[in-house]
Amino acid sequence: MENLIALLIAAPLLGAAVLLCGGRRLDRTGHWIGTLLAGASFVVGVVLFTDMLGRGAEDRTLHQRLFSWIPVEGFQADVAFQLDQLSMTFVLLITGVGTLIHIYSIGYMEHDERRRRFFGYLNLFLAAMLLLVIADNYLLLYVGWEGVGLASYLLIGFWQHKPSAATAAKKAFLVNRVGDMGLSIAIMLMFTTFGTFAFGPVLGSTGETSEGKLTAIGLMLLLAACGKSAQVPLQSWLGDAMEGPTPVSALIHAATMVTAGVYLIVRSGAIFDGAPDAQLAVVVVGAVTLLFGAIVGCAKDDIKKALAGSTMSQIGYMILAAGLGPVGYVFAIMHLVTHGFFKAGLFLGAGSVMHGMNDEVDMRKYGGLRKYMPVTFVTFGLGYLAIIGFPGLSGFFSKDKIIEAAFAKGGTEGWILGSVALLGAAITAFYMTRVMLLTFFGEERWRHAATPSPAEPDVEPAAETGGDHSEPHPHESPRSMTVPMIVLAFGSVFAGGFFSIGDRFLHWLEPVTGHDHGHAPVSATTVTAATMVVLVVGVAIAWAMYGRRPVPAVAPRGSLLTRAARRDLLQDDFNHVVLVRGGEHLTRSLVYVDHTLVDGVVNGTAASMGGLSGRLRTLQNGYARSYAVSMFGGAVVLIAATLLMRAV
Amino acid sequence: MSATAVHSLWTTAGGVTSAAPGDRFTAPTIEYAQLAPVLIVVGVAVLGVLVEAFVPRRARYTTQVFLTVVALAAAFAAVVGLAADGYATKNAHIAAMGAVAVDGPALFLQGTVLLVSMVAVFTFAERRLDPASHGNRVDSFAAQAGSVPGSDSEKAAVRAGFTTTEVFPLVLFSVAGMLVFPAANDLLTLFVALEVFSLPLYLLCAIARRKRLMSQESAVKYFLLGSFSSAFLLFGIALLYGYAGTVSYAGIADVVDGTVQQIDPALADTMGNDALLLIGGAMILMGLLFKVGAVPFHMWTPDVYQGAPTPVTGFMAAATKVAAFGALLRLLYVVLPGLTWDLRPVMYGVAVVTMLGGAVVAITQTDIKRLLAYSSIAHAGFILAGVIAASPDGVSSVLFYLGVYSFVTVGAFAVVTLVRDAGGEATHLSKWAGLGRRSPLTAAVFAVFLLSFAGIPLTSGFSGKFAVFKAAADGGAAGLVVVGVISSAIAAFFYIRVIVLMFFSEPRADGPTVAVPSPLTMTTIAVGVAVTLVLGLAPQYFLDLAGQAGVFVR
């Protein structure tokens, strides 16, 4: 069985290699190859899963060691895999959702002449992501970590002819690099502390080192997580990442890659358990992002960016949960999975809408689409209900657990976190309802939206294929796109219930992550009730604002907060002013310094030599007598010096 | 001073003069065999004069060239023979009544001088470079040195196809002087040898075929300054004589060491008077430093090098340096070792200013011959560093360096003679632009010489520089080594400049052409290149040679 693990990666990797090197002759069949190999990987995953279920809870961890990667004195890095329940969960999520999205893309990218390459990139992403989750040491994880970063770079910038896309891709990679810096420093710290960075030894011996070390490692890991999972302060790239094709947003920037941070923290639970300060930092980041994302999500008119904000906020929940320690690990992962289903579903829905609307992304130009694209409407609606935590659907279970856990943290912290989580739930309900209403209900604003949308600071001209502004004819998407949406809708409806009934998921993961119930100051039922209340409130407000009144096709100026939220709460402006401008000035001045100062010294010496030479050669004035003078003087000096030498 | 005292002086002096009949006069014994090199050269030189007088003009050129080459070859053979007989090492001794030393350094330097003169003479004899005027090929010397430039008599002489074949005997005389100079074992011989090799050079400088005004000017400057310096030398000799009562190196050395046999009480006041010694020594030193062209006695070098006919410049630059440094070494190692600690700081200073001065001023030169002149000054500085080392190692390193340097120099100047335009040699640097494009081989050869001057590894220049610096460092003159490397870095700049000019800049439309020389000049250049590369890659044999020759006889 162990030997199958490598196959998980091999299949999509092969796909990537074939598709990217294959050349034009694969254009016709490329997408099928890609999908097939993704599917194959999924099948392998399922096989391994069934096998794993067949074992006892304790020996469910599989290992496979391929070869010694970097053997250097005192430094051992192997290419080796470790597949336990946690990894398994991810494997299934990644390959499953991944395969679905491959299928979806077949239809979505139909008219793109570079579809083959698109599938190549998708496969590359799958391979990297799988490597990330089944690596058995941090260095190998790092490889996958940057690998997914590369894939996301390539996919965000897939439509490279659009400067905005290229810029967004670059930004994503750079911000991630900042996070990666954290990860690599963390690995170095592990090396100096434990002499290794394999999961087993490191996590096994956290007890033997100081809390300070662990805190340092933990914070560095958190930095990495922030980069990858778009948490404050490194969240700025996710919004722009929506420049990528929608399937990419669904797979990478909603379901899988962005959750890698959560995986990292949960995987390194042992370290965080030993470092309360680091944990605190984690929960704070989670809580802040939770609100941040939600607020941003409220203000965006671009449907994908609204969803992106929501993603941020939901991952905030997960990080928060992960920061709570054993209390929350399981729920973090659980929410991660359910979120994977419904957020992917929502994105695919959004994609389907755009597909039918000439790639228009501005929700103010939607409206009343429910009768034109019923399937999309239904699946999107289910996803919507799931995410706001409508009782019985996935989100209800997973998010509810997190809120409980937040309270269970105990003390004032507990109260603060819990109420933040609740508030987040309310806002979630609000902005998702807003999206729903703007898109599928109300009057059909697109009918008279033939005019190009007025330039707004936050809305990129996101016509992905240079969308023409003639009046769109909304229509349902082809089968290849609807089927994945339906499947995901199922997931978003039932997954939560399936996991929670009898704490299946808890028991499944417990051996890896451990679990304790904490001591909730308030009973679970009260929390649920509170959640329900805030949920209703949120929906109601949204209805009041967008359901009852007609929506202006052009966004009103809005309150200060709204405007700030449209601009990602000015975070980007900050980056721009401080980092970009500052950086430009720095580099310019350095170029100047290099040219004038450093190089100037060199050229200066040369020049001064020349000057000296020029002055000296005037002594050679061509008059024999002055030559004689110099000789005579020389002789005098010579004699004087000799005598002097004897004198002293 | 009382009359009696004076009288007593007379009588004592008379006592010397009216000695017993038995030892009134002892006939000097001259070891002709051991002086053979010099005698051959001088003899043939005299013969050459006779040739000028009696051989018809038509045949003179051939005769003279033949005689000269034969003479030099024979002399060299004689030197080799002497060395083979072990005169360089075990039975090195003083010949000719203490006038001439026959020892390692002497023979080595004589050999070098002879070989260098040989190749130099080839360039003297070169007749293919100037376009033939009136149907007869001409060399680089005036048709008739006496005739005024541009006058009818000159034109007539040119038309008649006269050539100054006197140059060959002159060269031979000069060579003879150079052979004796490093071997001279008493100050008088030193002085005479100096004059013997200087006077012909003064003349040779004056008789260029083209640019005669500059040629004459250079001759005047060289002559005046040269005799000025030799006057200093002579006065120095006088003072040393006054100090030691003798002019023989050994005798002076004894007095300096204080191991003198008998002190004549009457002379106690002058005998061993250090003021005389120091001043005299310094003045002699100055005379020699003038010849090697060390700062501040260097100022004649650029002008003379530039004005003199290029073959003469090459000969002068190479052979004079060899001879002069030989004499300098002998003086310092044989006569004044007792003064090492007094002279060393002075020499140290001279070496420093020479290295730096030469290198720095050369940077801004625009005439290739002047450039090489300054480079030769800088090199004099390097060699001085070896001289200062004051160790057998130092001596041999200097000998080696001299051998290396002289051949490269002759070769370089030979190349300069090839690059010509309407006005004769095109020595202005701007005209050398793009030479590498027009005739890559010539440019490449010249580049090799320049790199050797610059002391780039795998060329002889590097071996020499390394040997000298190593000796200096061993001799505890680390500071000199540092200054040396700094000034070689500076010097590198202008050598590189020339290379840049030749290879990296577009040729000028009115640029010079490269004349295709006769085998004579080709030989000169080929020898230069061969020596440069061989001594760069495998210098061991010659280092051994110089090493064995590193001991002076007293």
Place this chain on the structure above:
Amino acid sequence: MNPVNYLYLAALLFTIGASGVLIRRNAIVVFMCIELMLNACNLAFVAFSRMHGNLDGQIIAFFTMVVAAAEVVVGLAIIVSLFRSRHSASVDDASLMKL
């Protein structure tokens, strides 16, 4: 009279000659000054020879004269040719080559 004084005289002559070389323009005069220096040397030789009571110095003096004569031959030849081509014997006029 103490022969040492002759030395002083010689030194004086030498210095006069040297300064003459430094200040006079006419090549011939410069050359004569050099000859003066040589003769100063001769005087010194003879004086020393007298003091030491050996004859080397006097012999050397003869050599010096011969050399000086040779120098005259060469020197005058050069100076004359220069004069003929420039119609001036000033050493300062002969300054084509400089820097």
Place this chain on the structure above:
Amino acid sequence: MSFPLLTATAVLPAVGAIATAAVPAARRAAAKWLALALSLATLVLAGIVFARFEPGGDRYQLTESHAWIKDFGVRYELGVDGIGVALLALTALLIPFVILAGWHDADPAPGARLDSSGGGPEKTSPYHWRPTQGFFALILMVEAMVILSFVATDVFLFYILFEAMLIPMYFLIGGFGDRAHAGSDENAAAQRSYAAVKFLLYNLAGGLIMLAAVIGLYVVAGSFSLSEIAAARADGSLDMGTGTERWLFLGFFFAFAVKAPLWPLHTWLPNAMGEATTPVAVLITAVVDKVGTFAMLRFCLQLFPEASKWATPVILVLALISIVYGALLAVGQRDIKRLIAYASISHFGFIVLGIFAMTSQGQSGATLYMVNHGISTAALMLVAGFLITRRGSRLIADYGGVQKVAPVLAGTFLVGGLATLSLPGLAPFVSEFLVLVGTFSAYPAAGVIATVGIVLAALYVLVLYQRTMTGPVRQEVGGMPDLRVRELAVALPLIALLIFLGVFPKPLTEVVNPAVQHTMHDVQKKDPQPEVEAAK
């Protein structure tokens, strides 16, 4: 006396150089093929050396030793250790690609007037200006000298080559400029010779200062042989005083720091790489400069361990400055080649950092870094060269949307770039991470600062890629053809190598490790032990 394999490896290209130079003017193609063939033959020999080298064996293997210049105490001593063999292989490997990439760079430009053989008496002379032959001959000559300097175990021999290789490089830089120069020809020629002279004088100055130190070393140690000096040091018979050792160390280090180049002695590199043709630029940064860092590792640390340790703090600071400063300047460049040059400065900072961190990981990393950086820069630079020759401009601003018209070119360029920012999975990552870990374990602060370099690297690489390759297609690049076969033959093997060494660096590490252990022993340093001996 077995077959002198090392000598053969070094001599073959030298012979090739002479042979190539001798090819008559008309037969340009022949010269190219000859040069290529000989460089490949050299590669074969290098491969044999690599195969013959036993990692477990003596420190120096395949040794040769002959008397050379007795008076200078110089012997012709050769021998390779793991570090030497790795770099030897790198050099032999890169040269064929350099030659292939420069296939047309030395052809007489259509515009240029080739009056060399025209008009005047030169016509009669048999010697014509033969730029093409010269170009390839010089490249081979450089290869010969570099190889020999990697295997020289005699300080003097090394020094000679260290200096001598400047001359052919100088002619390569000054004689064969980049046609794609913004500005007039005169302007170009002027800048080019400025760059060449700067290169030469800078390095010559460094070399001469080293010469002083070399002489000093001989005066102190009385020998030039690494082994003898090491032995003398071991049995205590040689004890150069602290002061002397430091001075000598500085003398050596200065020269190597110029060559490497280390801030603030780096300014010659951008000029040289900017003005030279791309293959020559690769030759400079990927091959010749490696001699500098290699020499730090072999000579500075082996001959002057104490002084090296004494100087470590300063050198580390300089290295860090180079890393950050080079990267920042790379960001600020407008010229593709200068950008890559500054990137290289940053990378050399990493190498020096790894060397002087004096940990096993650091030094192994540094050695791997030399190799990997050679390959990655070659890949990036050569592809950039193909791009530049197509458009005829080096300015980033003149490009845009290339990826649309020449996807393969863009792809290879991207891979080269990703290697330069040391993406995991590609070779440079391995070495860079080793350097970082090695540095971090000895000097945590330095390690952290150096890590900033990886962010900046991402910045300049991606900015370069975005500005040139993405965005709307500029009409100047509209008709740009994609990579041709020759160019693919250059790019693809390099990329394959990058990936292979990124996934499976073991062949290199196992060769390098023992050598590094020897060096560690020379400097008497032990790796810092991990705080927790992790429970195995």
